[in-house]
Amino acid sequence: MLVLLGLALGAPGAGAFLVHVASWCPLAANGSALAFDFTILFNKNPLVCYDPPGRRFVPCDRGLLAQVAAAVATGLNNGSAWTQRAEARRRLCRDLTPRVWAAAALRRTPPHARIVPSRPAAAGGPVLLTCHVWGFYPPEVTVLWLHNGDVVGPGDTPPPPISAIPSGDWTYQTQVTLTVTPRPGDTFTCSVQHVSLAQPLLEDWGPGLSPGLTLKVAMATVVMALGLGFFSVGVYRYRTRPPASGYTPLPGNNYPAGSI
Incomplete structure (x- = not known):
């Protein structure tokens, strides 16, 4: 039927055209589907719409293509292929929406x-x-x-x-x-x-420290570093100096007896 629609609208002088199918289902705040829509559009204008309660297609164009829309709807209703296709999308909307809603709309991503x-x-x-x-x-x-x-x-x-x-x-x-x-x-x-x-x-x-306070902190850091350096040198020299004269080594001392 859509092929016949294309041939009819593609007659000489009809110009370029586009026919496509769109389906969607608006959602409630809890993620459940509120409705279902299945539409055949011509140049982005609704031409034939699916009626879920009646399980049939109805023309939804009331303008220049009203007669074409009626003919297409009649042709789609004569068979069951397009009705089954619409119902399959309707079930998919009902069954898939809760899972997509939980993974997308209900997710929590920290900032x-x-x-x-x-x-x-x-x-x-x-x-x-x-x-x-x-x-x-x-x-x-x-x-x-x-x-x-x-x-x-x-x-x-x-x-x-x-x-x-x-x-x-x-x-x-x-x-x-x-x-x-x-x-x-x-x-x-x-x-x-x-x-x-x-x-x-x-x-x-924070703005950090003022220039004067920054200089004071730097000077205090230098003085503290120098003080630690002198202290370390003093401790090292104290621990490495040889024993005094007359010193008797204790067991475990590195200096042999009588070496002083």
């Missing part, structure tokens, strides 16, 4: 996080912190900023919803920014809350 600072042109100026969060599923995620352990912003209001975008690999990504003027010793934390995590994912960033 990754990283803070990227945008350094100011002048020292001591504000810094733009961007917390990149990626690789998570499902897309619902909450991202909070902490400053020295305290939530940045009002603590008595829920955080705004985060807009996550698909990454193209069945996971999602998002980013949240914060402009700060850090001081030495500050710690800014990106806290990510997701259903796949038993506890929030924490990513820390």
Whole structure:
């Protein structure tokens, strides 16, 4: 029947055309199939539709191809091959959907996080912190900023919803920014809350030590290293010096008796 449709529509002057079959089943929140659709389309427009309760094909084009759609539906209903094909896809939708739903929609993929600072042109100026969060599923995620352990912003209001975008690999990504003027010793934390995590994912960033404090720490490190070096040399020389005159070796001593 589809071959006859192609010949009829491919007559001189008909132009290029495309006929294909599409089937799908919308799902409920628990993964069960809500309905089933099996359609024959012409140039992406529905031509003949399958009626699951009646187990028959009906024309679904009410325009210029209404008569062609009726003829095709009648031809498909005269045999059982296309009805069996539609019913096979209907059973596949019913039986396969729960397994696909469990492996895809119900999976839990934990996120990754990283803070990227945008350094100011002048020292001591504000810094733009961007917390990149990626690789998570499902897309619902909450991202909070902490400053020295305290939530940045009002603590008595829920955080705004985060807009996550698909990454193209069945996971999602998002980013949240914060402009700060850090001081030495500050710690800014990106806290990510997701259903796949038993506890929030924490990513820390700090401005590091001030130049003066960095110099002091470096000098203290050098002094400590020198002190340890002198101490090690002193212990070595003390342990390797020969015994004093008149020393009587004890059993097990390396110095033979009478050698001093």
